[in-house]
Amino acid sequence: MTIKTVTIPKISCGHCIGTIERELGELKGINSAMANKDNKTVAIDWDETIVSWEQITTLLEEIGFPVEG
């Protein structure tokens, strides 16, 4: 498993948190995704043998929450 925390500037409320956590949770290979409204970050724990980091960031971009940097 691999863990990474990223900043997503567009996180603004609990609805954003719910959307991000739900969408990531539906992606195969994601062990856990925890979004934080105050820090505008998401801590993602995933299995690199199942899903690539690029697939994860692409999904976030598609749902309207591009990762910073």
Ligand SMILES: [Cu+2]
């Ligand atoms: Cu929101």
